[in-house]
Amino acid sequence: xxxxxxFAAADLEDTVNASDLEDLIGYNLKRAYVIVQTDFRDTxxxxxxxxxxxxxxxxxxxxxxxxxxxxxKMLGIERSGLVAIVDALEEKKYLARAAVPGDRRVQALVPTxxxxxxxxxxxxxxxxxxxxxxxxxxxxxxxxLLGLLxxxxxxxxxx
Amino acid sequence: xxxxxxFAAADLEDTVNASDLEDLIGYNLKRAYVIVQTDFRDTxxxxxxxxxxxxxxxxxxxxxxxxxxxxxKMLGIERSGLVAIVDALEEKKYLARAAVPGDRRVQALVPTxxxxxxxxxxxxxxxxxxxxxxxxxxxxxxxxLLGLLxxxxxxxxxx
DNA sequence: GATTTTCGTTACTTCGGTAAACAATTAAAG
DNA sequence: CTTTAATTGTTTACCGAAGTAACGAAAATC
Numbered sequence: 134x135x136x137x138x139x140f141a142a143a144d145l146e147d148t149v150n151a152s153d154l155e156d157l158i159g160y161n162l163k164r165a166y167v168i169v170q171t172d173f174r175d176t177x178x179x180x181x182x183x184x185x186x187x188x189x190x191x192x193x194x195x196x197x198x199x200x201x202x203x204x205x206k207m208l209g210i211e212r213s214g215l216v217a218i219v220d221a222l223e224e225k226k227y228l229a230r231a232a233v234p235g236d237r238r239v240q241a242l243v244p245t246x247x248x249x250x251x252x253x254x255x256x257x258x259x260x261x262x263x264x265x266x267x268x269x270x271x272x273x274x275x276x277x278l279l280g281l282l283x284x285x286x287x288x289x290x291x292x
Numbered sequence: 293x294x295x296x297x298x299f300a301a302a303d304l305e306d307t308v309n310a311s312d313l314e315d316l317i318g319y320n321l322k323r324a325y326v327i328v329q330t331d332f333r334d335t336x337x338x339x340x341x342x343x344x345x346x347x348x349x350x351x352x353x354x355x356x357x358x359x360x361x362x363x364x365k366m367l368g369i370e371r372s373g374l375v376a377i378v379d380a381l382e383e384k385k386y387l388a389r390a391a392v393p394g395d396r397r398v399q400a401l402v403p404t405x406x407x408x409x410x411x412x413x414x415x416x417x418x419x420x421x422x423x424x425x426x427x428x429x430x431x432x433x434x435x436x437l438l439g440l441l442x443x444x445x446x447x448x449x450x451x
Numbered sequence: 452g453a454t455t456t457t458c459g460t461t462a463c464t465t466c467g468g469t470a471a472a473c474a475a476t477t478a479a480a481g
Numbered sequence: 482c483t484t485t486a487a488t489t490g491t492t493t494a495c496c497g498a499a500g501t502a503a504c505g506a507a508a509a510t511c
Contacts, residue, residue, distance in 0.1 A: 161441035166325040238489040282320035397458045
């Protein structure tokens with residue numbers, strides 16, 4: 134038990150059972166996020182895809198010819214921040230920046246065959262990681278959690 | 293709709309309704325975390341307490357004379373990382389590093405009156421922030437969410 | 452008494468992300 | 482039309498939150 138640096142003052146710790154911190158959604162959300170994110174990295178990690186790269190690639194596969202601005206908005210990050218992610222994916226030959234006839238400003242992102250394949254494998258690995266990590270939850274619990282998290286996501290400050 | 297950079301290839305987007313990304317707990321967890329953390333900062337922000345400082349102060353108030361090592365472990369961070377947090381709190385005169393008679397290595401953290409008061413106000417502000425942010429959730433939903441997040445936290449890799 | 456462990460600390464690095472400015476390009480107003 | 486606005490991708494500089502490695506002082510172990 135903490136708070137007992139040998140000369141231990143006040144033993145009111147057991148009296149106080151309102152933990153504040155532990156009852157906050159934000160704090161628990163953060164701690165849970167760190168755990169999941171760490172496991173993700175340990176799974177996909179070591180020259181695999183980072184979470185950022187995975188999510189960017191995922192949307193590129195699902196929405197081929199998506200614009201960088203559109204992608205950034207969907208990911209909830211700034212355009213400037215996306216550049217490095219797309220650079221990394223392009224360097225791995227997982228996608229390409231393609232010129233768009235109509236508008237010479239935009240660069241459409243299109244996954245390569247290699248990228249589509251790598252994404253398929255990554256998805257499998259990620260699903261295995263979640264299956265394993267949340268093995269002690271029932272399907273209902275997972276769906277409930279997902280629903281509640283999405284409910285929070287709806288509060289997102291819109292541009 | 294994305295993926296339609298004017299010359300819009302394949303319209304299979306509507307066909308594909310398995311979103312992958314949106315069905316991942318990890319992704320939703322992260323997005324939700326960012327939203328809550330941002331609102332926390334906007335509330336307590338501007339020379340208020342950061343989330344790190346708040347949680348460290350919280351545990352110091354609850355467990356006076358807690359050791360830095362103990363605190364770091366409870367927060368799930370490295371001892372080295374805690375130093376800057378304690379430095380910041382000490383600079384604000386919210387707590388003090390007190391020498392411990394028995395062991396000259398450790399520094400017991402003890403909140404000041406000013407710190408206890410500031411923490412009290414911060415707690416109120418944080419609770420208001422969560423009440424407001426999660427106003428569209430029932431008490432049951434919040435408790436369910438808390439329970440599920442704690443279930444994830446139990447998987448924490450122990451030192 | 453010699454060795455090992457613990458504690459707080461420093462220095463360095465990494466990662467994810469924002470903000471501001473910019474050139475090129477397109478759209479909108481006049 | 483021409484001038485002004487806005488948009489796109491990008492670079493650069495910065496910041497916050499962490500981790501790792503090493504260290505000296507002190508304590509614990511053998």
